[in-house]
Amino acid sequence: MTVSSAPSRATLPARMRAAVMTAPGRFEVREAPRPAPGQGQVLVAVDGSGICGSNLPVFEGRPWFAYPLAPGAPGHEGWGRVVAAGPGAEGAFTAGARVAFLSGAAFAEYEAVDAAAALAVPAALGDLPFPGEPVACGVNVFRRARIVRGDVVAVVGIGFIGAVVARLAAAAGARVLAVGRRPFALDLAGALGAEPVPWGERGAVVEEIRRRTGGALCDVAVEAVGLQAPLDLASDLVRESGRLVVAGFHQDGLRTVDLCAWNWKGLDVVNGHERRREVMMDAMRGAAEAVADGTLDLARLVTHAFPLEAIGEAFAALRDRPDGFLKGVVRP
Structure with a gap:
């Protein structure tokens, strides 16, 4: 079922662009089936995802990783807008609500995420990029x-x-x-x-x-x-x-x-690490409040943005840390 007043399923594309890590140090942008939200999930049109230092080993290559990764992986710092909802999540967000979320395949145009793992971004943040997971x-x-x-x-x-x-x-x-x-x-x-x-x-x-x-x-x-x-x-x-x-x-x-x-x-x-989703979501709420009240200035902390086609350059910047680099985000 779609979110009330959101675009109908018929108007959503059947396919999407997604980054695929095909081998250590190599990405391709491919067409992939657009995911459909399942039980308790919402479909998010992704505005962007941060790149995380924890993903450097899979980018550099280790014996225990298998390639290619799934489309959109390992993006887990995403934010975007809700465009549809699955069964049981119809009233979780208003149509077009801007959300940050916990996930694992956000280097793509769309991702289906659990509604309980998504947070409505405060209106005070406007259109500011908000990779909520790392701030949380x-x-x-x-x-x-x-x-x-x-x-x-x-x-x-x-x-x-x-x-x-x-x-x-x-x-x-x-x-x-x-x-x-x-x-x-x-x-x-x-x-x-x-x-x-x-x-x-x-x-x-x-x-x-x-x-x-x-x-x-x-x-x-x-x-x-x-x-x-x-x-x-x-x-x-x-x-x-x-x-x-x-x-x-x-x-x-x-x-x-x-x-x-x-x-x-x-x-x-x-x-310092946390795996309980409810604790991470509470921290994400605290993160959004800290950005909204000016305690944290994401405009200063998020230093670089890359288009999806340049995701390899984004990871190289994360690895090499050029002057002025702190946090990069990838925008589909």
Whole structure:
């Protein structure tokens, strides 16, 4: 059944354009059948989808991935407008409602998504691109970290998630020390209310943080990269009885930790990731509110947009991080 006042099924195209990852580092834009919304689902005409650092391994290639991927995969940061509804979802959204959603095939013109995994975008955002899923991830990390006014917080890695967490922490009244390698990222951190800390040799960074905190180190350290060295550095920056928050997505192998130091310091170690849909949707609502009230400026954080035909260039930019790059989105 269609959404009330939305285009009828007869007016929707039977086929759509979708990006297909055919091999490591290779995309083709192909025609594919337009999905139909199933039970409890809505059909979204996709306005765009962010590209996520967690997708670099499948772009670069690993032995455990099989190609080609499904049309639209691995896009999971989508937003768009509801154009039809399946059984049980007819009243979930008004016709043409602008939504952000949780999904897995948003590098395409259309995607069918569970209505419970879609959020109406506040009117205050206008037509601003809103990749709700990654902003929600940043909100969720911030919430799990339990950062409060007066905390001293180190954020190790100023990519998109690190930048969101740094901004939310600064807005909450924390003192934020943002550790980054790129001059652009350090300048951005300063504009977000954090104190930039150039990332060099591990011991030198620890001593610099120790100097800036009068020897106390940090109440909370957020590792936001997903590699061994940043995890080691973040572990060093937490004071005794502080919190180490692992926000980076560690997917390229096993990690080693100095468990003796963790034990001795009495650290609380927090996994910054969330898999419960209802929790992620609540974080997405918080993300939309933070953008609507001006706490988060997505116009500053989403730095690059690419057409669907240039999706390979988008992933290459994510991999290479050219100057000025923080977050890219792909627009069909």
